[in-house]
Amino acid sequence: QGNWDQAIAAREEVVKLGPENVTAYYYLGEAHRFKDDPFTAQSYYTEAVNRDPDFGPAYVGLARAQLLGNPNANVLPLLDEAVQLAPDFGEAYLERARVKVRDNDLAGAVTDLGKADEFLTGSPLVYYYLAQARLKEGNHDRALEAAQQALERDVTSLPTYLLIGQIHAAMGNYEEAVRYLNLYTEYAPEDTSSYVELGKLQFTLGNYEATV
Secondary structure: OOOHHHHHHHHHHHHHHOOOOHHHHHHHHHHHHHOOOHHHHHHHHHHHHHHOOOOHHHHHHHHHHHHHHOOOOOOHHHHHHHHHHOOOOHHHHHHHHHHHHHOOOHHHHHHHHHHHHHHOOOOHHHHHHHHHHHHHHOOHHHHHHHHHHHHHHOOOOHHHHHHHHHHHHHHOOHHHHHHHHHHHHHHOOOOHHHHHHHHHHHHHOOOHHHHO
8 A cells, every 4th residue: 555654664563573584574675665765675685685595585675775776786696696596586587677678688678578477467567668678679669569568557657658658759650759748747747857858859840839
């Protein structure tokens, strides 16, 4: 439900009663990560690893917390370790694919997304990151197909609307791009970079008043 403070309080009670409960430390890390507190999150993930070095999900948590603090962090070794220790943990493949898209290892990302889909069947994020990879490849049709599948699985995902707008822009479908970017900016008004993209599209269409 997103009640992170309550989740933290409950898990702290679990740790008091069972200090060897590795999963409790992991979920304490998760709750702090979702509260945008990557440093506290890292401390709990690290505690989980210290208590059980073979607990793969904690390495995924560490990677995500580091990325929250530094989007360019080198977390592939952590994610490789997670995949090795927990080969059926779909989140590990999903996160590694996201990092590989960032690093332009697109073939590796697509492979990892295929594995993620085996364990996270129907996850919109699998299709979202696949669309990002296809867009970077320049395969716009397949990118749009994947992004639309992501949207079908989660119509509330604002980043997907932005991504579909970017794909349409790359395809030269400027009016469609404007439509999706307008939807995105309506609900994400704090994202200034999207207004820059939208302004460029309006300029291309000759809509100068909208551009300004």
